[in-house]
Amino acid sequence: MPPDTSAWVGVRERRKDRGLTQAQLAQLAGVSRQTIISIERGDYAPSVYLALRIAAQLDSTVEELFHLEGEPS
Amino acid sequence: MTRSSAMRAAYALTGLNDPSMGDERERDVILRSYSFALVLAMFLGFLASILLAVVGLGLWSIVPIFVVGIPSWAAIWFAAKEGVDLVALLDKASKSRTRLMWAGTFGFILLWGGALSFHILMGNPLVDIRIDIGDDAGLGPVLGGGIGAVVGxxxxxxxxxxxxxxxxxxxxxxxDD
Known part of the structure; x- marks a missing residue:
């Protein structure tokens, strides 16, 4: 579902730091590459479970990867 | 989640848990796509009813409305089983959307009712296309229809x-990796 609030998504930066392609992260998280692209662009807000899976694959936390605009990171 | 046998059948019929529904985002898009298709089908059903009334099919012209009404009733039933009252949620519709819905409804009633009334009062439909199937249609129309269906x-x-x-x-x- 498209997010209805502004959000900062740090998935792309973290993914690049880990040396992963979108396709690799998609496979690890069990979703399509297009879904990872949509998440990184902020066009799609993942479910809690998907956000947790992505965070686990990037050795990060959901709070580090996703937060609302205006909130402290 | 415990579901009734009717809901299990509904899920099986729809294939909601089938791999063809994709991941969570793809499933969301697919469901929104079908939602759009359902609304479009409803409007096309209204249009079909009006056209059938115009060419003189009388009360048979109401059939498309019943046909497209079935998915709507099915959606209301399915949502209720999942704890969502679709009818109550309509009260939350925006004023512009509510106005559009009532305008469409009254417009359909006027046009469909008008076409039917014309037919009844004048004895012939607005557009008389004079379809005459007859008793000896023969193999031609059947064969032509079959070929047309395959080509289509x-x-x-x-x-x-x-x-x-x-x-x-x-x-x-x-x-953009």
């Missing part, structure tokens, strides 16, 4: 394949 099916498959290839090209181009 092949054309639809070719168009769908072409659309799928185009979508795949667009998705590949969107990868």
């Amino acid at each position: 099916l092949v054309a639809a498959i070719v168009a769908l394949k072409a659309r799928s290839r185009k979508t795949q090209r667009q998705l590949a181009a969107a990868d």
Whole structure:
């Protein structure tokens, strides 16, 4: 579902730091590459479970990867 | 989640848990796509009813309304089983959407009712196309209809394949890795 609030998504930066392609992260998280692209662009807000899976694959936390605009990171 | 046998059947019929529904985002898009298709089908059903009344099919022209009404009732039933009251949620519709809905409803009643009334009062429909099937239609129309159906099916498959290839090209181009 498209997010209805502004959000900062740090998935792309973290993914690049880990040396992963979108396709690799998609496979690890069990979703399509297009879904990872949509998440990184902020066009799609993942479910809690998907956000947790992505965070686990990037050795990060959901709070580090996703937060609302205006909130402290 | 415990579901009734009717809901298990509904899920099986719809294939909601089938791999063809994709991941969570793809499933969301698919469900929104079908939602759009359902609303479009409803409007096309209204239009079909009006057209059938115009050409003189009388009360048979109400059949498309019943046909497109079935998915709507099915949606209300399904949602209720999942704890969502679709009818109550309509009260939350925006004023503009509510006005559009009432305008469409009254417009349909006027046009459909008008066409039927004309037919009844004047003894002939607004547009008399004089379809006469007859008792000895013969093999010709059946064969022609069958060939037309096959050609249409092949054309639809070719168009769908072409659309799928185009979508795949667009998705590949969107990868900004």
